[in-house]
Amino acid sequence: xxLDQATIKDLARELNVSSSTISRALKDYPGISEETxxxxxxxxxxxxxRPNALARSLRKSQSFTIGVIIPEVVHFFFSTVISGIExxxxxxxxxxxxxxxxEKYIREKTSIDTMLANQIDGLMVSYSKExxxxxxFSELLEKNFPIVxxxxxxxxxxxxxxxxxxxSGAYAATQHLIQQGYRxxxxxxxxxxxxxxxERQRGYLSALEDYGIQPQPNxxxxxxxxxxNEARDITAEILKKADPRPDAFFAHNDMAAVxxxxxxxxxxxxxxxxxxxxxxxxxxxCTMLEPSLSSVAQPGFQMGVRATELLLDLIDKKGDMDASxxxxxxxxxxxxxxxxxxx
Amino acid sequence: xxLDQATIKDLARELNVSSSTISRALKDYPGISEETxxxxxxxxxxxxxRPNALARSLRKSQSFTIGVIIPEVVHFFFSTVISGIExxxxxxxxxxxxxxxxEKYIREKTSIDTMLANQIDGLMVSYSKExxxxxxFSELLEKNFPIVxxxxxxxxxxxxxxxxxxxSGAYAATQHLIQQGYRxxxxxxxxxxxxxxxERQRGYLSALEDYGIQPQPNxxxxxxxxxxNEARDITAEILKKADPRPDAFFAHNDMAAVxxxxxxxxxxxxxxxxxxxxxxxxxxxCTMLEPSLSSVAQPGFQMGVRATELLLDLIDKKGDMDASxxxxxxxxxxxxxxxxxxx
DNA sequence: CCTTCACGTGCAAACGTTTGAATAAGGCGA
DNA sequence: TCGCCTTATTCAAACGTTTGCACGTGAAGG
Numbered sequence: 001x002x003l004d005q006a007t008i009k010d011l012a013r014e015l016n017v018s019s020s021t022i023s024r025a026l027k028d029y030p031g032i033s034e035e036t037x038x039x040x041x042x043x044x045x046x047x048x049x050r051p052n053a054l055a056r057s058l059r060k061s062q063s064f065t066i067g068v069i070i071p072e073v074v075h076f077f078f079s080t081v082i083s084g085i086e087x088x089x090x091x092x093x094x095x096x097x098x099x100x101x102x103e104k105y106i107r108e109k110t111s112i113d114t115m116l117a118n119q120i121d122g123l124m125v126s127y128s129k130e131x132x133x134x135x136x137f138s139e140l141l142e143k144n145f146p147i148v149x150x151x152x153x154x155x156x157x158x159x160x161x162x163x164x165x166x167x168s169g170a171y172a173a174t175q176h177l178i179q180q181g182y183r184x185x186x187x188x189x190x191x192x193x194x195x196x197x198x199e200r201q202r203g204y205l206s207a208l209e210d211y212g213i214q215p216q217p218n219x220x221x222x223x224x225x226x227x228x229n230e231a232r233d234i235t236a237e238i239l240k241k242a243d244p245r246p247d248a249f250f251a252h253n254d255m256a257a258v259x260x261x262x263x264x265x266x267x268x269x270x271x272x273x274x275x276x277x278x279x280x281x282x283x284x285x286c287t288m289l290e291p292s293l294s295s296v297a298q299p300g301f302q303m304g305v306r307a308t309e310l311l312l313d314l315i316d317k318k319g320d321m322d323a324s325x326x327x328x329x330x331x332x333x334x335x336x337x338x339x340x341x342x343x
Numbered sequence: 344x345x346l347d348q349a350t351i352k353d354l355a356r357e358l359n360v361s362s363s364t365i366s367r368a369l370k371d372y373p374g375i376s377e378e379t380x381x382x383x384x385x386x387x388x389x390x391x392x393r394p395n396a397l398a399r400s401l402r403k404s405q406s407f408t409i410g411v412i413i414p415e416v417v418h419f420f421f422s423t424v425i426s427g428i429e430x431x432x433x434x435x436x437x438x439x440x441x442x443x444x445x446e447k448y449i450r451e452k453t454s455i456d457t458m459l460a461n462q463i464d465g466l467m468v469s470y471s472k473e474x475x476x477x478x479x480f481s482e483l484l485e486k487n488f489p490i491v492x493x494x495x496x497x498x499x500x501x502x503x504x505x506x507x508x509x510x511s512g513a514y515a516a517t518q519h520l521i522q523q524g525y526r527x528x529x530x531x532x533x534x535x536x537x538x539x540x541x542e543r544q545r546g547y548l549s550a551l552e553d554y555g556i557q558p559q560p561n562x563x564x565x566x567x568x569x570x571x572n573e574a575r576d577i578t579a580e581i582l583k584k585a586d587p588r589p590d591a592f593f594a595h596n597d598m599a600a601v602x603x604x605x606x607x608x609x610x611x612x613x614x615x616x617x618x619x620x621x622x623x624x625x626x627x628x629c630t631m632l633e634p635s636l637s638s639v640a641q642p643g644f645q646m647g648v649r650a651t652e653l654l655l656d657l658i659d660k661k662g663d664m665d666a667s668x669x670x671x672x673x674x675x676x677x678x679x680x681x682x683x684x685x686x
Numbered sequence: 687c688c689t690t691c692a693c694g695t696g697c698a699a700a701c702g703t704t705t706g707a708a709t710a711a712g713g714c715g716a
Numbered sequence: 717t718c719g720c721c722t723t724a725t726t727c728a729a730a731c732g733t734t735t736g737c738a739c740g741t742g743a744a745g746g
Contacts, residue, residue, distance in 0.1 A: 003459070003488055007732055018696045023734060033694060053460040054401045055732035058701045063397065065440075065461075073425045079417045086416065086443055090454075095461060097408075098441045100429055107433075116346070117396040118408075118438060145346055228631065258631045265633070285628035288571065288601045290608070350702055361726045366704060376724060398702035401731045 006047040014043060026051075057119060065095040066311060067115035069108060069125045071152075073100050076283045077300045078126070081150065084304020085124065092312050094121075105130040112136055122146035122311045127154060129191050129224075148311040150303055152194055160314065161327040162307040166196050169296035169332030170203025173250050173278040176294070176334060178211045180342050182248035182276045185213070186238065188231055188260060190252035191224040200252050200280065218242060223256045231259025239267045247275055248340070254279035254286060254295055261293070261339065276340040291338035299330050306330070349390040357386060369394075400462060408438040409654060410458035412451060412468045414495075416443050419626045420643045421469070424493065427647020428467065435655055437464075448473040455479055465489035465654045470497060472534050472567075491654040493646055495537055503657065504670040505650040509539050512639035512675030513546025516593050516621040519637070519677060521554045523685050525591035525619045528556070529581065531566040531574055531603060533595035543595050543623065561585060566599045574602025582610045591619035591683070597626040597638055604636070604682065619683040634681035642673050649673070 008026075012019045017036070025032045025040035043049075057063040068085055070078050082098070089096045097120065099111040108128050115123065125137070125147060134154045140147060141159065153161040177185050187204050190197030201220065208215050221238065223231045231251065238246060251257035257279030264275045271277055271291055279286065282297035306328055351369075355362045360379070368375045368383035386392075400406040411428055413421050425441070432439045440463065442454040451471050458466065468480070468490060477497045483490060484502065496504040520528050530547045533540030544563065551558050564581065566574045574594065581589060594600035600622030607618045614620055614634055622629065625640035649671050 003483075003486055005459075008734095009732075019733080020697080020735075021695060023732095024695090027734090031692095031694060036694080050456065050460050052401070052462060052732050053457075054397050054406065054462050055701090056734075058395075058397045058401055058703090058731090059733045059735090061701070073416070073429065074419070074422045076417070079422045082416045082441075083443065086441070090442060090450075093457075095440050095457065096442070097438050098425075098429070099433060099439070100426065111433075113393065114396075114438065116348075117393050119395060119397050140346075143346055262631070285631055288605070288628055289631060290633050351704095352702075362703080363705075363727080364725060366702095367725090370704090374724065379724080395702050398731090399704075401701090401733090402703045402705090404731070 005052070006044075006049045007052065008049075011040065011043055011047065011049060014047075015039060061119070063095075063119045063121055064093060065097055065118065065120050066308075066315075067112070067118075067120040067123045068096055068098045069111055069115075069123065069127070070098070070100050071103050071126060071128050073098075077151075077281050077298060080300030081126075081304040081307075084301040084306075085308045086304075087301075088305050088308035088312070094312065101128040103129045105132075109136050112140075122148070122315045124148050124150060124307055124311055126151045129194065132193065146311055146314040148307045148314070150307040152196060155195070159327075160310055162303055162310065162330065163196075163328070164298045164303065164330050165332050166199035167203040167206075169280065169298070169334065170200040170250070171207045172203075172332070172334040173280070173294070173296050174204045174207035175211070176336060177248045177250060177276050177278060177340055178207065178213065180272075180276055180340060182340075182342075183213060184244055184246045185215075185219070185248040185250055185276075186242075186246040187220045188223040188234065188249060188251040188256045189220050190222070190226060192222065197252055204250055219246070223252070223259075226253045226255055228255045228259035228262065231256035232263045233259075235260040235263035236267065239263060239269070249275065249277050251277070251279050254281045254283040254293065257293055257295070257339075258285075258289070261289070272339050272341055273343060276342070278334075278340050282335055286335070286337065289339070294337045294340040295335055297333045297335050299332075302330055348395070349387075349392045350395065351392075354383065354386055354390065354392060357390075358382060404462070406438075406462045406464055407436060408440055408461065408463050409651075409658075410455070410461075410463040410466045411439055411441045412454055412458075412466065412470070413441070413443050414446050414469060414471050416441075420494075420624050420641060423643030424469075424647040424650075427644040427649075428651045429647070430644075431648050431651035431655070437655065444471040446472045448475075452479050455483075465491070465658045467491050467493060467650055467654055469494045472537065475536065489654055489657040491650045491657070493650040495539060498538070502670075503653055505646055505653065505673065506539075506671070507641045507646065507673050508675050509542035510546040510549075512623065512641070512677065513543040513593070514550045515546075515675070515677040516623070516637070516639050517547045517550035518554070519679060520591045520593060520619050520621060520683055521550065521556065523615075523619055523683060525683075525685075526556060527587055527589045528558075528562070528591040528593055528619075529585075529589040530558075530563045531577065531592060531594040531599045532563050533565070533569060534567040535565065540595055547593055562589070566595070566602075569596045569598055571598045571602035571605065574599035575606045576602075578603040578606035579610065582606060582612070590617065592621070594620070594622050597622035597624045597629060597636065600636055600638070600682075601628075601632070604632070615682050615684055616686060619685070621677075621683050625678055629678070629680065632682070637680045637683040638678055640676045640678050642675075645673055 008019045008022045011022045025037045101108045148160045150162040189201050249260045257277050261277050264271055269275050279293050279295040282295040286293040286295045351362045351365045354365045368380045444451045491503045493505040532544050592603045600620050607614055612618045622636050622638040625638040629636040629638045
């Protein structure tokens with residue numbers, strides 16, 4: 001099972017030169033004759049030489065590896081972000097080591113530890129729902145360790161963040177519902193302590209306010225798991241009890257929107273005629289539903305790309321970057337489909 | 344940005360002992376006094392010592408890292424598999440380095456190269472649609488390098504594979520359609536050269552044959568991209584031209600099934616009354632559709648788990664395992680929903 | 687003929703661990 | 717008192733690179 005890879009020493013022995021010469025020849029250092037370079041490269045190819053990245057990293061104390069910490073992989077948005085990360089990392093010669101926290105704080109901490117032990121050059125994080133204490137990040141930040149946060153960003157000073165304009169997206173969604181003539185617009189909110197949930201809720205409230213609609217306290221219900229079953233139950237409950245009844249739902253994510261849609265259908269309510277629904281994230285299935293689901297698209301791939309570019313730049317510069325200047329807020333886009341358009 | 348981690352040498356200097364003592368004390372080697380061990384561990388904790396995994400790997404020529412090569416991350420099934428992989432790897436102290444090939448052969452090759460350069464201990468692969476030549480794998484296999492293939496497995500001798508029983512799943516799906524009274528069952532097939540596509544098609548044909556149904560050549564149409572738009576176009580075409588007209592579709596994946604469903608709806612055909620549809624993979628959205636989509640569930644998470652267990656066992660044993668004995672075929676399960684049940 | 691310089695290469699240390707073998711210090715029996 | 721065993725520790729090499737510096741050679745310049 002050992003691969004018995006040829007090493008620089010093997011090449012050196014074969015050609016009767018020193019390891020340094022081999023090393024330099026392979027890297028096209030000046031001061032090595034063309035002749036030697038040619039011979040070395042030929043032999044390297046012939047022996048299928050593959051540099052030992054570990055040794056190189058150890059020597060250079062740079063591993064060309066970045067760590068990515070994500071709540072869960074099986075999630076349309078996050079997997080899209082990963083895809084973007086992977087693209088840029090690959091293109092720039094970096095490896096990606098990935099762990100998912102499954103929304104567990106403890107796992108987030110230990111993952112970071114093993115990643116650091118593996119000498120990652122930088123870290124990209126979207127933290128877990130459980131995480132309330134950010135000291136494991138701030139300790140690193142203090143030492144100027146390169147970290148870029150994406151999507152879910154902590155309330156810490158001077159961090160590099162890549163987020164999506166949740167506020168505007170939510171505002172646009174709510175505004176659209178209002179313009180369609182819906183008035184009693186309920187909000188299926190995300191976990192309170194996540195900044196994204198707060199922003200979405202804020203956008204929702206602003207839109208209502210701007211249009212002179214006074215939301216009742218019971219219009220906002222937390223659907224923290226964000227899956228369709230939870231939302232379905234919650235919605236069913238609302239439809240039974242709430243007075244006045246909602247005539248629209250703005251959900252903090254698409255799964256919740258689908259749950260609401262199901263509950264409405266089961267309650268015999270027509271979407272969009274009697275109830276309007278808008279989700280958030282634009283998961284693949286939005287266009288597959290009947291009626292198709294209006295949703296706020298988040299540029300996940302872009303987020304991965306930009307966040308990685310930011311991180312790699314930060315690593316390359318080996319210096320600080322002005323967080324306030326370099327943090328990014330990506331645009332969201334409301335995609336209006338059938339579920340929110342009154343006939 | 345350098346983290347300036349304390350090293351064994353730092354601890355040694357501090358305590359006025361040698362590096363070896365520190366190393367052994369930390370690892371609870373016999374032959375180190377309890378007193379010393381205590382002191383070392385205390386200091387290590389105090390100085391926030393974190394062993395340099397790179398150095399360790401270099402020395403031990405084992406990196407506790409495995410490589411995972413996957414066609415694409417943004418894919419329900421594959422992301423589920425990754426999740427399973429990640430769980431097991433994490434639990435057993437292995438890192439996962441991940442790359443997606445985007446179905447490109449060239450990228451598959453270069454990814455393997457950089458992973459090998461990074462001294463991965465083993466490899467898990469689901470190869471790309473483009474890959475026709477498997478020599479990059481067979482070369483490694485010859486040297487007894489640990490590889491486990493999952494889902495898409497190559498036609499090579501003596502490889503460790505974890506697959507899903509595509510044949511039986513397809514058979515069950517087709518049989519179910521027949522039993523529901525559908526007769527002219529078309530098959531939206533996957534890329535010809537993928538073993539999974541072949542198996543699914545084989546199961547489809549077997550079922551037809553067992554029930555004495557003679558498929559016409561035009562009943563099988565390749566929908567190789569496997570996305571809903573392609574399938575929708577293909578299906579629309581079929582509905583217009585095929586004679587006799589299909590009364591059911593068995594699609595090689597759920598996206599294609601959705602495409603078919605859309606095309607049927609647009610052609611004014613009622614599902615399941617006039618047309619039955621069954622997909623494959625049981626993506627999340629199956630239950631969200633109206634009518635809900637019958638599908639063959641594949642245990643993706645299980646696949647990730649079992650494949651990783653197999654690989655890590657193989658690595659630990661540092662020896663061969665009997666591929667024929669250890670390869671796994673996981674059970675599929677037909678989930679019957681509305682799209683295929685005649686009223 | 688001696689210095690100077692450029693060129694091509696080699697030496698050796700370093701990165702942070704691990705580990706077989708050597709060493710030192712006690713303790714104990716004869 | 718000597719030898720021997722045990723116990724705790726150190727030495728030094730190794731893993732495969734990279735890299736500052738030194739070295740040797742031959743040619744050009746004075």
